Amino acid sequence: MTEAFLDVRNVSRRFAPRLSFGDRIAGKLGQPIDARVTHAVDGVSLAIAKGEALGLVGESGCGKSTLGRVIAGILPPSEGTTAVAGEPVMSQGPRRHKTTTRVQMIFQDPFASLDPRMQVGDTVAEGPIAHRLTTRAQARDYVGRWLTTVGLDPGFAARYPHQFSGGQRQRIAIARALAMQPDMLVCDEPVASLDVSIQAQIINLFLKLRRELNLTMLFISHDLGVVRHLCDRVAIMYLGRIVELGETQAVYAAPQHPYTRALLDSVPKLMLDDHETTAFKPIAGELPSPLAPPPGCHFHLRCPLVQPICRQERPPLRAVLPGRESACHFAPFPPGLRRLR
Amino acid sequence: MSGQASPLSRFWAEFRESRIALAALVVVVLIVGVAVLAPLVAPQNPYDLANLALMDARRPPGYVGSGGFTHWLGTDAQGRDLLSAILYGLRISLQMGLIAGSVAFVVGVSLGLGAAYLGGRWEAFIMRIIDLQLAFPAILLALVLSAMLGQGKAQLITALVAAQYAYFARTAHGAASAERGKDYVEAALSTPLPAWQVVFRHILPNCLPPLIVVATVQVANAIALEATLSFLGVGLPVTEPSLGMLIANGFQYMLSGRYWISIYPGIALILLIVAINLVGDQIRDQVNPRLKR
């Protein structure tokens, strides 16, 4: 692999429940209270090369959004470090805050991510003005340029978010991120809340931006089809851990972790034959609670290949094939074994 | 998309649909108007001793006094034209209510926003103090403070602010905590924008609707509170006769049939407070999306 442009080292993020005053007193008095800690992200290391797009795939509750927020500098990690181009994303110390502008974020819901009471031009301009990328006097032209880049009329700058459709708002949110002249974008499900026909427009916009601006991207999604289309490599996450990592095409063609296999099998495919029926191979069971993850391999409760060792020992993420890492005790799997059951 | 009309003009169009609220707004505007213009519209300056004649004292409404004009609402114990006294009294009452309301707004909102933004121990500390204070009746707190600080405008405003800032802090904290978790705030944090900019340019403007509602009601409450304190004699000095003091002055004559000295200032006070509250109710209904039709 080329040198790491984004370097995520052993990052964990835990959420302790906020105890009320009464609960804390009850706890001190020996009452049993529910103070279990959620391990949203559990010791993740990742590297993304300059100009590369990495897809981060997983089901809800697997910690992919939390990891994205740690990388974008919204949440400080409980442990570990993240750095972009050698610069740490967050300061150290008691009140940790983001210190770099080189990584910017795009959110899922464009109806929530724009301040409803601010003209979109001001929304796009305020970051660059605060960081002296432009001046108040030149902000108009500056904003206009970025609105044009994302395919919007520069004249829209004086409007409020409620005057735009979902797709247009997502373009504005992208313009806001780009106006900070970042090297890297963290995109958290940026097309999930858009209609199919609008999704395609935004995906094409991302393709264009990658070509023209050589952006490095972390693309968080539950949609395997979108990730296959946009990303060079893909990381599969399950219950706070990365279970597989590799080139997108190769992972989809021959997954090296039973969870990846099951996930790929769950995706409904477009059926074009009259009497074809998909043999759905749903994964048995549901995602265990991140409050009480099972010991050993987190997937062992649902895994068709489970062995005694899986219940005891956490499998490390390790290279199993050239350019491929998997966190399964039994990887690599022989090429013939496509079906796991 | 939902029209090109500005949010404010849509708000006004909706406000106009409620006749009661519209009437109340007219009343508020009228009262504020005559209070501001009191020196111009009042028949006499009630506090210029040269204008007063003892022979005009305690005359009933409609009496034509020595000044040569009709006392429509009668006169008080010093022979003052009661209508003029009420207009001047409204001036003082409104002034106290607005100043105390504004100061309480600034103090309370700063504390509430600060607590919501800082989080952790600071938040717990500030909010526990505010909860503690909200457990006391506002009137009791204001009364004790006024008695301790003595009479005077500044002292009274201090007492009113101390009694009221907690409502603003509570509301601001609640609204800001809700806003803080929203994506647009996270977006501002991930830019990153300086903390003051996140708080004052993003969080505060989005917390304004509930705060405006509280502010309207609290201005009315401040006026009522001030009237109560002045009625009890711990509010403003006699040189600043607000509505409360007018009511107190006439109180001793209530049972002797000279009802007007107390009743008319009382009606003015009630009219003002009810009107402000009706306007506040309508604003609350409009900014609360759950009540939206």
Place this chain on the structure above:
Amino acid sequence: MTRPSQNGPLLEVDDLATHFFTRAGVIRAVDGVSFSLKRGEVMGLVGESGSGKSVTGFSLLGLIDPPGRIVSGSVRFDGQDLVALPPAQLRRLRGRKIAMVFQDPATTLNPVVTIGDQMRMALEAHGVRGEQRTRERSVAVLTRVGIPDAARRLKAYPHEFSGGMRQRVAIAIALLHDPALLIADEPTTALDVSIQAQILAEMRGLVADLGMALIWISHDLATVSSLADSIAVMYAGRIVEAGPTAAVLRDPRHHYTRGLLDSLPARAEPGRDLVQIPGTTPSLLALPPGCAFAPRCPRADETCLAMPALVSDGLRRHRCHHPLGLEGAP
């Protein structure tokens, strides 16, 4: 159990129109929608947000609140016209012969009542009484939709179930009275793919075993293609294309269907630009004249300023002046 299949359709919707009379103007959410459904048939109703697919579902059940109103058309279900039916009789059908499942089960499940009690109340509402009977029936349907240990789970509250399990409970409640028709409005959209796959597999089994008809409302062509016998594609309140699912998706006649299929990333070569439909869906308050899709259509010309009729050729229907694959034909 449902009656042995009779000839003729179970549901016949003819020229249904539901409009909303708002302050800003009349919203023609559903305008002239017609389709029919046989017993045991699964129909996918597909469209983007604002296409009218959900309002169509609600209209069938008479669940349209003011300012909305069914302004014309008929819904013949099992020989009765539901639009003309008095509200009391419609209520007796709803939940018994026709049931509905929504995207968010939180909207149908009462958070403070155990699911056992909710199911008992749903049964009693339609005259099934008795501790023993309601309990047995509840356990039977919960087991049928794949909820393990159903008898014990009756005492649980909705929040004690995961999202996927909650949706199964909602489906179980819908199945309590063995409905002849189930309307499912985006029931798997909020769920993860692995849970969605479980529910889809469950749904197929249910339709096959119980012989009920199913209207599956969704924006996702892939789930519809794996489940539905027939498909109706809606755009701006109208059905623009309908027919057997595989045939429509393999060889669409309407340019909108074509555009939807082409914009799916799963069908494109990775990294290449997707074929995108330009523009956005029009506001229902300001629909363009004639074909509502014309402003975004690559094939539009002046003839499209007139509303195209819904042309039927036996199995398939389309509403386009320039149908794909049929151009030049009269």
